[in-house]
Structure formats: structure tokens, C-alpha cells
Amino acid sequence: MxxxxxxxxxxxxxxxxxxxxxxxxxxxxxxxxxxxxxxxxxxxxxxxxxxxxxxxxxxxxxxxxxxxxxxxxxxxxxxxxxxxxxxxxxxPCLMVKPQPEMLNNNYFQLGVEVYGGALLNPWFDRDLSLAGRLVYSDVSGQLKQKLINFDEAIAIIPSLAIHLDRTANNDRTINAQTDIPPILMQADKKADFRELLGGRFLAEGEKVLDYELCFYDVQGAATVGLNKEFFAAxxxxxxxxxxxxxxxxxxxxxxxxxxxxxxxxxxxxxxxxxxxxxxxxxxxxxxxxxxxxxxxxxxxxxxxxxxxxxxxxxxxxxxxxxxxxxxxxxxxxxxxxxxxxxxxxxxxxxxxxxxxxxxxxxxxxxxxxxxxxxxxxxxxxxxxxxxxxxxxxxxxxxxxxxxxxxxxxxxxxxxxxxxxxxxxxxxxxxxxxxxxxxxxxxxx
Structure with a gap:
């Protein structure tokens, strides 16, 4: 080389x-x-x-x-x-659904839709963040849009332990509806996702109307290999x-x-x-x-x-x-x-x-x-x-x-x-x- x-x-x-x-x-x-x-x-x-x-x-x-x-x-x-x-x-990525809120066993999760032909297995056990576009109304009712990025790990999709799925290494398949909703936090009641977004990214009086958001792996690009011949990202x-x-x-x-x-x-x-x-x-x-x-x-x-x-x-x-x-x-x-x-x-x-x-x-x-x-x-x-x-x-x-x-x-x-x-x-x-x-x- x-x-x-x-x-x-x-x-x-x-x-x-x-x-x-x-x-x-x-x-x-x-x-x-x-x-x-x-x-x-x-x-x-x-x-x-x-x-x-x-x-x-x-x-x-x-x-x-x-x-x-x-x-x-x-x-x-x-x-x-x-x-x-x-x-x-x-x-290819995991896009957040329009009404995504899920509460399962006191875990707050978001429903996601698979965008494109994603290889799903690598999404498990990764530190995930969320980014995309918000559309909101300001205090005067005018529609506006802005790009947002949590820019830190806020979610994860944990793998099921091998002890509970002994055939995982042989023939496990992934159900995109039930197996990949990311976990964001523990909670006693279901949160309103739009309110969470507004509290994080908007000023008082502004309201999230809609969004296009996807999860992404926060690990940054890196040069790897004994001779630094590979670029991973x-x-x-x-x-x-x-x-x-x-x-x-x-x-x-x-x-x-x-x-x-x-x-x-x-x-x-x-x-x-x-x-x-x-x-x-x-x-x-x-x-x-x-x-x-x-x-x-x-x-x-x-x-x-x-x-x-x-x-x-x-x-x-x-x-x-x-x-x-x-x-x-x-x-x-x-x-x-x-x-x-x-x-x-x-x-x-x-x-x-x-x-x-x-x-x-x-x-x-x-x-x-x-x-x-x-x-x-x-x-x-x-x-x-x-x-x-x-x-x-x-x-x-x-x-x-x-x-x-x-x-x-x-x-x-x-x-x-x-x-x-x-x-x-x-x-x-x-x-x-x-x-x-x-x-x-x-x-x-």
C-alpha cells in the first residue's frame, strides 16, 4: 500500500x-x-x-x-x-415515528421506522443520539423550522442476553417492529415527546408541530489498523x-x-x-x-x-x-x-x-x-x-x-x-x- x-x-x-x-x-x-x-x-x-x-x-x-x-x-x-x-x-437509519411514545416496564421508548435497507444487527448496544429537523410555531403563530442535534448519547437498544435466547448466534432474526425501539429513560408515566423536544430546543411560547428525526451512533470517525490504512465511520x-x-x-x-x-x-x-x-x-x-x-x-x-x-x-x-x-x-x-x-x-x-x-x-x-x-x-x-x-x-x-x-x-x-x-x-x-x-x- x-x-x-x-x-x-x-x-x-x-x-x-x-x-x-x-x-x-x-x-x-x-x-x-x-x-x-x-x-x-x-x-x-x-x-x-x-x-x-x-x-x-x-x-x-x-x-x-x-x-x-x-x-x-x-x-x-x-x-x-x-x-x-x-x-x-x-x-439507512432509524426514523422516529409521528406518535412514537412507548412505556414498557417503566422504560420510556420511542417507536422507530427503518429507513432504507439498514443492516440492523449493528444497531444493538450502541450509544445513540437523535438529530434532524423540527417544524414549530413561534409566539406569533408563524411556522418556522430548525435543525436539532442532541449531540450526546441519549438512547440505546440493548441486546437480549444469550441466556434468554440460546439460538441467537445461529438463527436469530430481528423484528423491526418489536425488537428495536430504543430506550431513552426510566419513567413512571409516558412522556410527551414533542414537549420533551420543545423543552430542549425551543424558547418559551414556541411549540413543536412536527419533525423528521433519526437516531445515529455517536462514535466518531476514526483511522484504524496497525498501519492506519482504514477509515471507519x-x-x-x-x-x-x-x-x-x-x-x-x-x-x-x-x-x-x-x-x-x-x-x-x-x-x-x-x-x-x-x-x-x-x-x-x-x-x-x-x-x-x-x-x-x-x-x-x-x-x-x-x-x-x-x-x-x-x-x-x-x-x-x-x-x-x-x-x-x-x-x-x-x-x-x-x-x-x-x-x-x-x-x-x-x-x-x-x-x-x-x-x-x-x-x-x-x-x-x-x-x-x-x-x-x-x-x-x-x-x-x-x-x-x-x-x-x-x-x-x-x-x-x-x-x-x-x-x-x-x-x-x-x-x-x-x-x-x-x-x-x-x-x-x-x-x-x-x-x-x-x-x-x-x-x-x-x-x-
């Missing part, structure tokens, strides 16, 4: 701070806006007219949980196309890609138009107003075409997208040394082996031979190794925002990701070298001049 240099250590330290401070998609987007503002990006509102100027940098959010940032390039958009990177802000899928792509966009020059899109709701299918299957990105692309194409015309958008490329960044399955047979032979990505091109002929990933070749070329230009993944034919394959976005926009797309272990656990693992490597590749991608096309062969 290559030696971890000072630049990589600094990158991973910033990555750890970002992940630790982003327990929910709302917090992730808020922290991304801070990074972008500090780098000179200007805030836009969807409800207002835009005047996008070449050479300037902008961002716009929707619902506080999805964000699109872009550099308005100096080149004519119809001639240069768009360099686009995508990721998602959400991760919650929500690596997919906050790692959000941070990596944000840093790449910040480091991009202003000659080409570059776009970063980070959608919410990928883990549950992307079908929402803020998801990849919604209209958010298409509306921003329309506005860019109107402002950055020199000639007005309905054909401009088609010309722009024909010369564009989307790199969908979502982590990939590294080979697990204890379960190597779960991987297709010859497609066993390893941690610190470089970013992974993800392929699926059934279009669960959007990669094709042309888009994969462009990415391989980019990696070679910045001296970054590249790996490939395809799932075993007898196993199902996950998906990403890549195929959804490709279908919505008609943009050439490929799916890539940093290899990781323990995907969808409440604590995941990747290599220390790969995050900075992918950011370097994406920066080169954003700065690559000319239309992103492969010449058509003459087959006559």
Missing part, C-alpha cells in the same frame, strides 16, 4: 469532521453550504429569477436535504457541455461521496461548467420532489442552458447534454476476506485499491463501455489506480442515482464508487487513500476541456 502522505491525512481529517457533523441529510446539506460559501459560491433561490454569470459559482438547495452547486464556465455551454458529479445525502454511504465531490468542485477552475448534485431519498428509491427521480436537477439544467448558451433555441439543451457526462459516485462493495465467495471472480475490489467502476448489464448501474473508458482515461491522467465491480449473476444488485438521472436527463453516465466494507451498517469501513484519490479524479474531470465525446467509428 502507498504511504499516507500529509495531504491525504489532512483530507481525511476534514472528511471525519464533515461526517461527524452530519448525522442527517439536513445537517449534511447545511455543512456543504458552509464549505461552498467559504469557497466563494453564492446562494440562489428557486423562487427567484436567476442571472447566472460566466466565471461565477453558485448553489441552490431544496427542502434543506438536497443541493446542487455549480461553476458557470467561461466556455459556451452548447459547445463544452456539462461535467456533472452526483451523490446522495441520505443513509457512520454514513460513509454516501456522505463520503458528497464530501469528495464537493472538494473537487471547490478545486475546479472556471473554464468549464461543472455541476454537483447531491439528492436525498436515494436509499428509498429516489421518487420524491428532492430525489433523483424528481425535477430538481432538470430545472437547474434548463436555467443553465438559458443563461450560458450564446444562442437561444430549443435544441440547445440536447446539444449540451450530448457533450456532457455524469459521474454518479456511490460507494462500491470491497471484497470481504471472510466472505470472498460472495464476489464474482476477477471483480474483487480491495480497500486502498482505487475507485471502482460499477457495471450491471441490467442497468442497475448506468456505466457503458464509452463512459467507463473516459473514466479510466481520467484516472490514468492523475495516476490513480482503478478497479471494476460486477455482482455475481445469482445475487441481486443495488442501484444508485446514476440510472435514474440518466433516464431523466438523457445524459451519458457512469457509476463509480470508493470500495468499502460493512455497507449499510451503522458503522462502515473504507481505505484511507481512496477518498482523496477520487477527489483528484473528479477535479481533473471538472477541468477537462472540450466536449466529452468519443469519436464515432466508421463501420461502413
Amino acid at each position: 502507498d504511504v499516507v502522505d500529509t495531504q491525504t491525512e489532512s483530507f481525511n481529517k476534514q472528511l471525519a469532521e464533515f461526517i461527524n457533523g452530519s448525522p442527517t441529510p439536513f445537517h449534511a446539506v447545511a455543512n456543504m453550504t458552509i464549505l461552498l460559501r467559504e469557497a466563494g459560491f453564492q446562494s440562489l433561490s428557486e423562487s427567484e429569477e436567476w442571472t447566472v454569470k460566466q466565471g461565477e459559482k453558485y448553489f441552490v438547495t431544496r427542502n434543506g436535504s438536497s443541493i446542487i452547486a455549480f461553476v458557470a464556465g467561461s466556455e459556451d455551454l452548447a459547445e463544452s457541455g456539462i461535467r456533472m458529479a452526483g451523490a446522495h445525502t441520505d443513509s 457512520a454514513r460513509l454511504d454516501n456522505l463520503l461521496s458528497c464530501f469528495v465531490a464537493t472538494q473537487a468542485l471547490i478545486n475546479a477552475d472556471t473554464s468549464c461548467t461543472s455541476v454537483l448534485v447531491c439528492n436525498d431519498h436515494e436509499e428509498v428509491g429516489s421518487v420524491s420532489s428532492v430525489g433523483a427521480d424528481g425535477p430538481f436537477l432538470a430545472s437547474v439544467v434548463d436555467r443553465l442552458c438559458n443563461d450560458l448558451c450564446s444562442d437561444a433555441g430549443a435544441s440547445n439543451k440536447a446539444r449540451v447534454l450530448d457533450g456532457s457526462l455524469l459521474i454518479s459516485c456511490d460507494n462500491a462493495h470491497a471484497v470481504h476476506p471472510n466472505f470472498a465467495a460472495k464476489h464474482e471472480v476477477g471483480h474483487t475490489p480491495v480497500l486502498n485499491g482505487g475507485p471502482v467502476i460499477k457495471v450491471n448489464s441490467n442497468q442497475r448501474y448506468a456505466t457503458n463501455g464509452v463512459t467507463a473508458s473516459l473514466f479510466r482515461q481520467l484516472c490514468a491522467e492523475v495516476d490513480v489506480p482503478v478497479q471494476s465491480f460486477v455482482t455475481r449473476t445469482d445475487l441481486g444488485c443495488g442501484s444508485t442515482i446514476g440510472p435514474v438521472t440518466a433516464a431523466k436527463l438523457g445524459i451519458p453516465t457512469l457509476d463509480v464508487g470508493i470500495p468499502q466494507l460493512a455497507m449499510h451498517s451503522c458503522r462502515e469501513l473504507t481505505g484511507t487513500l481512496d477518498p482523496e484519490r477520487l477527489s483528484r479524479v473528479l477535479t481533473a474531470f471538472f477541468n477537462r476541456p472540450g466536449r466529452l465525446q468519443v469519436a464515432v467509428s466508421d463501420n461502413s
Whole structure:
């Protein structure tokens, strides 16, 4: 393995701070806006007219949980196309139900709903906190919202002792309704959860009306391994890609138009107003075409997208040394082996031979190794925002990701070298001049 240099250590330290401070998609987007503002990006509102100027940098959010940032390039958009990177802000978790209060044997618990395809076993015996968004009315009755974070361990889901379940190590299954409600405290009577939230986070006279809150593991990101070659953290899928792509966009020059899109709701299918299957990105692309194409015309958008490329960044399955047979032979990505091109002929990933070749070329230009993944034919394959976005926009797309272990656990693992490597590749991608096309062969 290559030696971890000072630049990589600094990158991973910033990555750890970002992940630790982003327990929910709302917090992730808020922290991304801070990074972008500090780098000179200007805030836009969807409800207002835009005047996008070449050479300037902008961002716009929707619902506080999805964000699109872009550099308005100096080149004519119809001639240069768009360099686009995508990721998602959400991760599998335990969401608090609307009327969650439970009192069992003098234990106050909250009912939770499993969000996404969470691996549930690792949630037991962890120190859990709670974060998300509150909607409340102030003393005048006006509706407002705010992000909250208990920022300390307030709950736990204890395992059932082996003495009471002798088959636990052989065939125990988890009932998501009855087995995972977290314990918050001991109590003689059922508390009102909204009142608890108001007492903790609101001023007198303000009232909690609703919320979107999830539990998270308070253990922070850490570098582990005898040689410090591993990076462990919650929500690596997919906050790692959000941070990596944000840093790449910040480091991009202003000659080409570059776009970063980070959608919410990928883990549950992307079908929402803020998801990849919604209209958010298409509306921003329309506005860019109107402002950055020199000639007005309905054909401009088609010309722009024909010369564009989307790199969908979502982590990939590294080979697990204890379960190597779960991987297709010859497609066993390893941690610190470089970013992974993800392929699926059934279009669960959007990669094709042309888009994969462009990415391989980019990696070679910045001296970054590249790996490939395809799932075993007898196993199902996950998906990403890549195929959804490709279908919505008609943009050439490929799916890539940093290899990781323990995907969808409440604590995941990747290599220390790969995050900075992918950011370097994406920066080169954003700065690559000319239309992103492969010449058509003459087959006559």
C-alpha cells in the first residue's frame, strides 16, 4: 500500500469532521453550504429569477436535504457541455415515528421506522443520539423550522442476553417492529415527546408541530489498523461521496461548467420532489442552458447534454476476506485499491463501455489506480442515482464508487487513500476541456 502522505491525512481529517457533523441529510446539506460559501459560491433561490454569470459559482438547495452547486464556465455551454458529479445525502437509519411514545416496564421508548435497507444487527448496544429537523410555531403563530442535534448519547437498544435466547448466534432474526425501539429513560408515566423536544430546543411560547428525526451512533470517525490504512465511520454511504465531490468542485477552475448534485431519498428509491427521480436537477439544467448558451433555441439543451457526462459516485462493495465467495471472480475490489467502476448489464448501474473508458482515461491522467465491480449473476444488485438521472436527463453516465466494507451498517469501513484519490479524479474531470465525446467509428 502507498504511504499516507500529509495531504491525504489532512483530507481525511476534514472528511471525519464533515461526517461527524452530519448525522442527517439536513445537517449534511447545511455543512456543504458552509464549505461552498467559504469557497466563494453564492446562494440562489428557486423562487427567484436567476442571472447566472460566466466565471461565477453558485448553489441552490431544496427542502434543506438536497443541493446542487455549480461553476458557470467561461466556455459556451452548447459547445463544452456539462461535467456533472452526483451523490446522495441520505443513509439507512432509524426514523422516529409521528406518535412514537412507548412505556414498557417503566422504560420510556420511542417507536422507530427503518429507513432504507439498514443492516440492523449493528444497531444493538450502541450509544445513540437523535438529530434532524423540527417544524414549530413561534409566539406569533408563524411556522418556522430548525435543525436539532442532541449531540450526546441519549438512547440505546440493548441486546437480549444469550441466556434468554440460546439460538441467537445461529438463527436469530430481528423484528423491526418489536425488537428495536430504543430506550431513552426510566419513567413512571409516558412522556410527551414533542414537549420533551420543545423543552430542549425551543424558547418559551414556541411549540413543536412536527419533525423528521433519526437516531445515529455517536462514535466518531476514526483511522484504524496497525498501519492506519482504514477509515471507519457512520454514513460513509454516501456522505463520503458528497464530501469528495464537493472538494473537487471547490478545486475546479472556471473554464468549464461543472455541476454537483447531491439528492436525498436515494436509499428509498429516489421518487420524491428532492430525489433523483424528481425535477430538481432538470430545472437547474434548463436555467443553465438559458443563461450560458450564446444562442437561444430549443435544441440547445440536447446539444449540451450530448457533450456532457455524469459521474454518479456511490460507494462500491470491497471484497470481504471472510466472505470472498460472495464476489464474482476477477471483480474483487480491495480497500486502498482505487475507485471502482460499477457495471450491471441490467442497468442497475448506468456505466457503458464509452463512459467507463473516459473514466479510466481520467484516472490514468492523475495516476490513480482503478478497479471494476460486477455482482455475481445469482445475487441481486443495488442501484444508485446514476440510472435514474440518466433516464431523466438523457445524459451519458457512469457509476463509480470508493470500495468499502460493512455497507449499510451503522458503522462502515473504507481505505484511507481512496477518498482523496477520487477527489483528484473528479477535479481533473471538472477541468477537462472540450466536449466529452468519443469519436464515432466508421463501420461502413
